Amino acid sequence: MAEKESNTMESIPSPVEALEQEKLDVKQESQQEKKPLADTTSFTSESDIEKVPHSKLVDVTKPGRPDQTRSRELRKLTGAALLSNAWLNRGTGFNLEQRRQLKLEGLLPPNCETLQLQSERVLEQLEAKNLVPLNQFNILKEISSTNQTLFYKVLIDNIEKLAPVVYTPTVGEACKRFDHIYREPSGIYLSAFHNKGRFSELLKNWPSKAVQIIVVTDGSRILGLGDLGTNGMGIPLGKISLFVAAGGFHPEHSLPLCLDAGTNNEDLLKDKFYMGEKQKRLEGDAYWDAIDELCDAVKSLWPDALLQFEDFETQKAFEILERRRCRQLCFNDDIQGTGAVVVAGIINGLKIQNTDPSDVRILFFGAGASAVGVAEAIAAYLETEAGVPRERARKAIFLVDSKGLVYDNRSDDLPSHKRLFAKTDKDLEEIGFESKGASSDKIHEALKDLKSVVAAVKPHALVGLSAAGPSWNKEVVKEMCKHVERPLIFPLSNPTDKAEITAEQAVKWSGGAAIFAAGSPFDPVKLPSSSKKKVSLSSSFSSSSSSSSSDEGETFSSSSTSSSSDNEQEDKKKKRVLIPGQANNVFIFPGVGFGAVMSKAKYVSDAMFTAAAKALAGTVSEEQLKMGQLYPKMATLRETSAAVAAAVAKEAWESGISGLEEVPQEDWVEYIKMKMWSPEGEKEQGVPGEIENVAQSEE
Template identity: 40%
Template sequence: MDKPSFILRTPATNKGTGFDCEERKKYGLRGLLPPKVENLEEQAERALTQFKSFASNLERYIFLNCLRDRNETLFYFLLGNNLELMMPIVYTPTVGEACQKFGNEFRFAQGMYFATQDKGQMREMMNNWPNQDVDIIVVSDGSRILGLGDLGTNGMGIPVGKLQLYVAGAGFNPSRTLPVIIDSGTNTKKYLEDKFYLGERHPRIPDAEYYPLVDEFLQAAFDKWPNVLVQFEDFSNDHCFKLLDDYRHKYLCFNDDIQGTGAVILSGCINAFRAVQIPLKDQRLVFLGAGSAGIGVADCIMSLFAEAGIPEEEARKCFWFVDSKGLITTTRGDTLTPQKKAYARSDYNHQLKSLIEVVRDVKPTAIIGLSGIGGSFSEEVVREMAKHVQKPIVFALSNPTTNAECTAEQAYSWTDGRCIFASGSPFAPVEYNGHTFVPGQGNNMYIFPGLGLGSVLCKAKHVTDEMIITAAKTLASFVEDSEVVTGKIYPGLNRIREISTKIAINVIEKAYEEGMATLPRPESIEALVKAYQYNPSYNN
């Protein structure tokens, strides 16, 4: 490819109408662009107008990804300056629809794909990645995409979108990010029969083949990039806990569905508990859903009890977990995973088979939904809860929006405007009885960009529980007491760079405190963070 074509066709170098007269002459671009020279702000204004002109969110998603594929700087400038508007497009909920239609809408390859046919060749394949240095990899096997299930290779939209948020939210350099799919098959019949499906066409491989496949990928990645951070994303419950347990003390890695979700909801709980003014030992927490996210959240909340000096045995008495079979107990007669066993109740001789039965029995102070089942917080459930507590904590956290356990409007209406509400996907402000309620969003984006940035910059050996809890507490501190009493438990996402920077600084401090940081301690951690952060500009 000749030099002018290369510059205009390469997203990292293309400025479009942003090339000035001298650059057009230097690079042989004269006549290849309209005469007017525009700055980045003018280009972004046009791009925002184009974005708003599309009729559907999927069209907006496609537009943004096409923009990224032709002008990376403009894309990240636009995204960073319109994050609250565009985050629901580049990530949840729209990314879910985009993943479901990934094969149909495929336009341009992003990231890397490692499939069963590549066994024994992954390290060699990594040399094909064009960028020499990679700081962060987000990897998924597509087995549990949001609340949509097994999407196979179609799940690539998740690592791509997640890394876009790492760039916009924390300032990772986009050229040093790598989205990855490990294709181990899919059990979803419609994709195996879809002529546009781009993955391998076979059922998911058995564990005896699966775990060595993932292990080969990780060995290859850390051999190629020894200081990289790997984030596990949207792995199914039957694999995610084992993968985290096997590798968290071997490599620099974490699972955002378990630990990132746990941290962001821990932060919301810290502020919700501030709002309701009920002592920690008197909280009664009912969880609907006992998968990776639910257990991850509970494990993080347990840290508050430990910090308060409440023994673990006593703390676990404040938790009730409900799955598809009802209340999880040691006596209900089925085989429990180790994660469920940790929260199984031993004080029930009778079986409660539904959420409403549990709510009537427990009279919870909080109900936390991570079930993936839309509408499962029914009016009966929420009103029953509201009978027994002045300020009910209602967290309907399942993604995408259609899978939320209830809507914000329902929660405020059914509790007469008394609840402390948070969701996983965004909801618009709610008008109720003359008051405007702004729903909180327990969005992992509050946590993972800063946690990841801090872990990378100090070259941490591992991502520890204390580093994750530090991130959660830092986020909670961004909400003032005067805001908490009004029911606000999360800061605005428009502050995400500020939040991520502070989280990164505090995570690095904690890493040094724990002996996890391998980088010689700098004179200023804040200066280290800010010197690294990418800010989209044509002057770089």
């Protein structure tokens, strides 16, 4: 497609050209002093924002190539200062000519190495004996802080092994110990106590002039670990690494951000190493003033950037999303991202069960931000794709919290976010629950424990988002199996020790019938010898998407025929191992973010998340479905993210909220892939001067 932006793969400027660019920057900056700030018009709904021209919603200046958007200070770096900059440093990857031009001679070992060889050295370090995941996390963190090109080369090429190290579940342990393992600054910290009124000024200290993706947390609800204050910065750091590695953002266009609004964690307040404000959390107007100042500052400085909210306290997470979702490009991964990844699993799970979506019943164990967000995402999918009215769809979704079934006549006061799914006496009658004129208190008492609720609801799927740890016992699983031949068992709480049930327990207690997916990785499980996997796929629900290779010899076969062949019997035995599926948000958020930014979307709509869920479900082949797989392999994460991003960008275009001037001439997936950054591309765009990558010169 015709574009005004420079192609990111063009040759980089020479030192002379860089000097001319520097002069031009000075001239432009003097002219921009008189320019008004980006428009900060407020909107209250998606319909309001659609009426406003895109030019009113974004700055006319679009981020270009990294070498064009770097500050003059970065473009002038040489010598030891250059080696200290993680964005520009290539370590031993600088060739002899680069070393001469950039005053690096003598500062590096003589041998010039390829990026591949550098990567192999890192892998050798990571695979050393007796290294626990947190040790690997620290090694990768150190490399990331010194050489981002090398860090992302290692991460992208080994994403299946290292995604659990840079993010869940290892990042949870890293956050708990963040103040004790801290080594060097990363990201931006904004104190709601001492930086009030100066957020915009402090954000300008970030060296990148063209931020496209920001992940922000206030540390109030980190994974299933609770209030960790500024120790929660590990989450934005981990998510940014996946936005880059899986989504395709350029590292220089990313920003991890932590809003320090205090902490109510007494252990942290007493810890001499805790690095955040040692004050109780702000509440009320003071807190909301800080949120608004942060969001407004981001929009003013980087109008086209996507702001992703992460791990905020449940009620505040909903309120922040409602306040900001139609005012700037943003989303909440806990609420919307989790919803999309679970919808994808439900889509494929119902195909395996041969269940019509209009007949489904889903039970949630946990009723926080993630659970309600997922529930509403499923209701939206059932409405738009299965033709089920939204209210009826909500009636098919049940929530259980610490007090039992979320029921509108309970004696306690239900928070607003739970009321959408609170069940009435009539709702219970419709599913066959006989109250026999019992009082509300007695009904509540009868539906207080999970097994009783499962018996009453007869759900096709049980979804855990409670962060309660082991809580689904053998009786609960067996009760699920009474009503559905192949129940969907989704313990999605992170990290692993917060999961409601293990893969081994689900398989053992269900006799191998459970279709399992978790939020964190689990080890392979040997299927019971008596388990029967007979899956009938209805043609009306068959997958129409592209397929990817299956895990031969690793996962069970869903259907089997008798054979007297010893070889075939041996093959069967080898295949009777379940590789537990992982319903990880990483399949969704990188693609949603990249697709939204590359389509220049005005905002992130609900329809874009539905498109993302369908695209994710579509990356699983029919053969994989027959083997009980709900999600693609983590090894194909970058391909999966491209498919998700393409679906999101296409939906933005078709719904009229894209700022692209014309539809790409390429296929949407090819368009997205063309825009994705890769470490190998740095040989053309990442280093000052007209210099070639040593790998190319050696070849």
